[in-house]
Amino acid sequence: MSETLKVVVDRPDVNVAVLRTDGYINNTGGEEIARQAYTLLGSGVNRLLLDLEKTKIVNSIGISILIEILEKLLDQGGKLAFCRLTPTIEKTFQIMGLAQYARIFPAPEPALAWLRGETE
Amino acid sequence: MTIPVAPEMEIAATAQVSALGEWMEMGRDKIDEVKMAVVEACINAFEHSATPDHKVELAFRVGAEEGGRGPYLEVDVTDAGHGFDPTRLRTPEIAAALRSSRKRGWGIKIIESLMDDVRIESGEHGTRIVMRKYR
Numbered sequence: 001m002s003e004t005l006k007v008v009v010d011r012p013d014v015n016v017a018v019l020r021t022d023g024y025i026n027n028t029g030g031e032e033i034a035r036q037a038y039t040l041l042g043s044g045v046n047r048l049l050l051d052l053e054k055t056k057i058v059n060s061i062g063i064s065i066l067i068e069i070l071e072k073l074l075d076q077g078g079k080l081a082f083c084r085l086t087p088t089i090e091k092t093f094q095i096m097g098l099a100q101y102a103r104i105f106p107a108p109e110p111a112l113a114w115l116r117g118e119t120e
Numbered sequence: 121m122t123i124p125v126a127p128e129m130e131i132a133a134t135a136q137v138s139a140l141g142e143w144m145e146m147g148r149d150k151i152d153e154v155k156m157a158v159v160e161a162c163i164n165a166f167e168h169s170a171t172p173d174h175k176v177e178l179a180f181r182v183g184a185e186e187g188g189r190g191p192y193l194e195v196d197v198t199d200a201g202h203g204f205d206p207t208r209l210r211t212p213e214i215a216a217a218l219r220s221s222r223k224r225g226w227g228i229k230i231i232e233s234l235m236d237d238v239r240i241e242s243g244e245h246g247t248r249i250v251m252r253k254y255r
Contacts, residue, residue, distance in 0.1 A: 024131065026163075056152075057134070059159050060230055061167075064223040071218050088152035088234070095233040096226055097214030 005029030005055075007036050016047045016115050018108065022054035030065030037069045046078030047115040051108055053084035063096060070102055079103075081111040123162070125174045130162035133178050137195065144182050144191055146255045153234040154193055154253045160227040161197035161249045169201025169247060189236070191255040196248055203242040 005023035012018065017040045019033060037048060048069070052058075070080050080102040085093070093099050105111035113119045121136060123129040134155040141151035158178070165176045179196040209228055217223045232238050237252040 024128070026128070028127075057131070057155065057159065059130070059156075059163055060226040061163065061224065063226070064217075067214070067217055067223045074218070086152060087149045088156050091153070091234070092156060092230055095230055096212075100214060101218065 005032050007032055009036055009040070011040070011045070012112065013047075013116065015045055016049070016112065017045045018049045018051055018112075020051040020053070025052075025055055025058040025062035025066070027059075027061045027065070030062035034065050034069055038072070041072060041076065041078075046073060046076045047080075048073060048078070049081045049083060049108065049111045049115060051083050052086075052089060055089070056086055058089055058092065060096075063092070063098070067096075067098065070098070074101065079115055081105060081115055083108050083111045121178050121180075122175050123178065125166045125171065125176060129176075130159045130166070133158050133162055133197075136178070136180050137193070140180055140182055140193055144193060144255060146191075146193060146253070150253055150255070154195065154251070157231045157234045157251050157253075158195055158197065160230050161195075161251065164227045164249075165197060165199040165201065165247065168204065169199040171199040171201035171246070173200055175200075185254075189254045192236075192252050193255075194250065194252040196250050198246060198248040200246040203244055203247050206240040206242060 005021055008020040010018040019036055023029060073080050083105040090104055103114055123132055137155045137158055138151060162176055177198040181194040184191045211229055212225045231251060235251040236254050239250040241248045
């Protein structure tokens with residue numbers, strides 16, 4: 001059985017990047033997201049959108065790695081947004097309080113507008 | 121069913137939840153919530169129980185409370201590890217997690233939030249988490 005996570009990176013602006021995930025966000029999936037995120041942070045990105053449209057399941061170990069990414073972004077004055085979450089993943093983020101520090105959007109466009117500071 | 125303590129074996133357990141949930145006409149979002157809770161219970165056992173037989177047992181029951189809350193799906197996740205005292209679990213907080221190197225420990229909170237009834241029986245011979253979701 002393998003649920004290896006795939007991550008596709010897009011960089012629409014110099015300081016904004018989108019990570020599109022496909023698969024299970026567990027420890028190895030979370031580490032792959034972190035590896036890509038930290039490479040981007042090192043090259044000037046401080047606003048990240050995680051598009052989870054193709055991720056149908058996560059676990060708390062994977063989410064704890066997302067919290068590490070959030071911590072690093074906040075330390076750099078950055079922002080983190082999520083979009084296209086399943087209802088259960090969104091509910092889990094709410095339970096954990098992640099939504100207090102990162103924004104959740106139904107689609108990529110309003111998320112990118114918020115990351116660029118075009119909307120509140 | 122019995123699953124080995126091995127990476128991603130928790131996903132095998134979620135297939136049973138999908139099949140039973142669909143059979144009893146539980147909504148998709150509720151099925152997904154049960155699957156998430158089962159994943160958390162399994163990885164809790166994998167990570168913390170130190171079960172000597174390197175296995176986790178799962179039992180699935182479909183039932184109904186007459187005159188009560190109706191049909192339900194119940195899942196037990198049992199390990200033969202060293203157990204823990206559920207009354208001494210610390211409830212994690214996101215603000216503290218953001219300032220600390222400790223960012224884990226969310227499993228039981230997630231299970232209790234996603235399921236309708238949760239019972240934890242734990243002692244020196246192992247732990248059983250019984251989780252129920254009504255349709």
